[in-house]
Amino acid sequence: MEPSYRCRVGLRCRGPLVSLPEVSFEAARSLVATACLALDEEDFCSFLACCSDDFHYTIRVHSPELRRDMTWLEHDLAGMQGLLEGVRDHLRRQGRLLRHLGASVLVEASAQHTVLDTSVLVLHTDLEGVTRVWAAGRYRDAVAAGxxxxxxxxxxxxxxxRDLGTGSHVPI
Structure with missing residues (x-):
């Protein structure tokens, strides 16, 4: 039987966890994929269950005109909880998002954490069933052992x- 966890947004939920004394590349990659699947299904409770208490989330994009990175979103765990609690209260792009993970490269590994760099495509399927690439980029994930x-x-x-159109309140 899969373990059950108290979700940080007040719901009781279950989700797979990687239980290893150290975080191997494979375990880190599995956790990144699990977090993406939770976001694809808009199972925010399971996504938050994948995050540590010290979690930090940032979306950045490089502007050639400004010749620097722009920060589009930055939240700690409490900020992400607030964002996800209010998602259903906002006007939203109709359809579904699907995150497709490409190759992952090990950037750093220690007994405390593993850092992966993973390419990602976010696909949007509208209500008529038409799918388009909505965003492309990379995840830089630090996975900590706890x-x-x-x-x-x-x-x-x-x-x-750099052009997401209407955008989304759901994390990328």
């Missing part, structure tokens, strides 16, 4: 796409 398993410590989304 007493209760591996958790996302940090996710930096570095987008190549």
């Amino acid at each position: 007493a209760d398993g591996a958790r996302l410590l940090n996710r930096r989304v570095q987008l190549h796409t």
Whole structure:
């Protein structure tokens, strides 16, 4: 039977956790994929269960005109909880998002954390069933080992796409 966890947004939910004393590349990659699947299904409780108490989330994009990175979104865990609690109260792009993870490269590994760089495409399927690439970029994920398993410590989304149209309140 899969373990059950108290979701940080007040719901009771279950989700797979990676329980290893150290975070291997494979375990970190599995956790990144699990977090993406939770976001695809808009199962925000399971996504938050993948995050550590010190979680930090950032979306950045490079502006050639400004010759620097722009920060589009930056939240700690409490900020992400607030964002996700209010998602259903906002006007939203109709359809579904699907995150497709490409190759992952190990950037750093230690007994405390593992850092991966993973390419990602976000596809949007509208209500008529037409699918288009909505965003492209990279995840830089730091996965930390904890007493209760591996958790996302940090996710930096570095987008190549600079025009998201209507945008989304759901994390990329």
